[in-house]
Amino acid sequence: MSLQRFPGFIDVHVHLRDPGATQKEDFATGTRAAAAGGFTYVVDMPNNPTPTVSLERLAEKEKLADAKAVCGLGFHYGADGSEANLASFPEAAKHPRVFGLKIYLNHTTGEMLIEDISVLRTIFETWPAEKPVLVHAEGVQLAAALSLAHFYDKRLHVCHISQAVEVELVKAAKRKKQVVTAGVCPHHLFLTGEARETHGSQAIMKPPLGEDADKKALWSGLQDGTIDIVETDHAPHTLEEKQGDPPPFGVPGLETAVGLLWKAVHDGDLKAADVPRLLHEAPKRIFNIPDQPDTYVELDPDEPYEINPAAFQSKAKWSPFAGWTAYGKSRTVVVQGKTLVEDGAFVEGTSAK
Ligand code: DOR
Ligand code: ZN
Numbered sequence: 001m002s003l004q005r006f007p008g009f010i011d012v013h014v015h016l017r018d019p020g021a022t023q024k025e026d027f028a029t030g031t032r033a034a035a036a037g038g039f040t041y042v043v044d045m046p047n048n049p050t051p052t053v054s055l056e057r058l059a060e061k062e063k064l065a066d067a068k069a070v071c072g073l074g075f076h077y078g079a080d081g082s083e084a085n086l087a088s089f090p091e092a093a094k095h096p097r098v099f100g101l102k103i104y105l106n107h108t109t110g111e112m113l114i115e116d117i118s119v120l121r122t123i124f125e126t127w128p129a130e131k132p133v134l135v136h137a138e139g140v141q142l143a144a145a146l147s148l149a150h151f152y153d154k155r156l157h158v159c160h161i162s163q164a165v166e167v168e169l170v171k172a173a174k175r176k177k178q179v180v181t182a183g184v185c186p187h188h189l190f191l192t193g194e195a196r197e198t199h200g201s202q203a204i205m206k207p208p209l210g211e212d213a214d215k216k217a218l219w220s221g222l223q224d225g226t227i228d229i230v231e232t233d234h235a236p237h238t239l240e241e242k243q244g245d246p247p248p249f250g251v252p253g254l255e256t257a258v259g260l261l262w263k264a265v266h267d268g269d270l271k272a273a274d275v276p277r278l279l280h281e282a283p284k285r286i287f288n289i290p291d292q293p294d295t296y297v298e299l300d301p302d303e304p305y306e307i308n309p310a311a312f313q314s315k316a317k318w319s320p321f322a323g324w325t326a327y328g329k330s331r332t333v334v335v336q337g338k339t340l341v342e343d344g345a346f347v348e349g350t351s352a353k
Pocket of ligand 2: 235
């Protein structure tokens with residue numbers, strides 16, 4: 001076994017559910033899940049039951065994070081297009097723990113969908129330019145978001161790209177020198193809609209799983225640089241909720257992503273150097289994530305292990321990847337001098353840093 005040391009991995013797309021849905025996850029369990037999975041900095045999304053669309057809600061999250069988080073934790077601000085929301089943009093955009101503005105152009109968990117083009121236009125026009133606008137935008141909605149970002153000179157990050165046509169749209173925008181980046185989730189890389197037959201609601205998420213042609217296009221988009229980063233879209237729900245009718249959208253991802261990427265290296269779909277590029281260097285650069293001194297992960301990329309959701313730190317102890325062979329389990333994780341994972345196990349008693 002040969003352990004290698006990597007900088008702490010960064011996930012710019014997680015839903016830690018705190019406050020408002022802490023039966024699913026909270027900042028303590030969510031950041032423990034991050035560290036167990038090799039991530040030392042995560043950025044939380046704003047679609048809480050009461051969305052993070054005001055400075056008050058942001059301050060509330062920051063306070064909870066300070067009390068509970070065991071690894072680096074930042075936030076994306078939310079857009080609802082109300083006057084108060086728009087008026088708060090300059091301040092929110094200056095906030096050192098805010099890394100971007102998230103806009104939902106499609107329906108998903110929460111109530112943040114914006115379909116009105118004039119509201120969308122105003123949001124794009126109003127957000128200050130330095131930090132990226134992130135969009136949940138599937139298919140034709142992505143074409144709309146690319147146009148708005150272009151017209152109003154905003155940096156755009158396309159979250160969880162999932163369809164072959166979306167890879168083509170991002171490629172075309174990049175060819176035209178638009179400042180756009182894209183992220184892909186492990187579930188879209190490794191699964192197709194067929195997983196719904198074997199895994200039922202555990203394979204239901206937004207954007208939905210695609211077809212084989214979509215999956216192939218995502219891999220080639222990753223290989224040719226059209227897709228810049230891997231993001232988990234860690235979206236925990238309780239098993240009971242997930243078994244409901246209709247089930248909520250989303251899957252936990254923090255404790256499977258790194259092992260699945262090393263599996264991709266093992267399978268010849270990625271090169272070893274792609275893993276730290278996609279999970280550290282590129283997200284750090286795109287979102288300007290702060291340095292974390294004395295922070296690292298040690299793992300053996302050739303060491304196989306079985307994905308066992310029962311052992312997750314996340315409250316969501318289930319996964320469509322249960323039983324899969326992944327590689328490179330985090331053996332040691334140190335965040336700013338504090339050892340969170342030792343010999344592959346979370347160090348109990350670790351509290352907020
Ligand atoms: O599957 C998803 N779940 N997609 C999203 O966009 C949101 C997420 C959630 O918050 O549950
Ligand atoms: Zn998401």
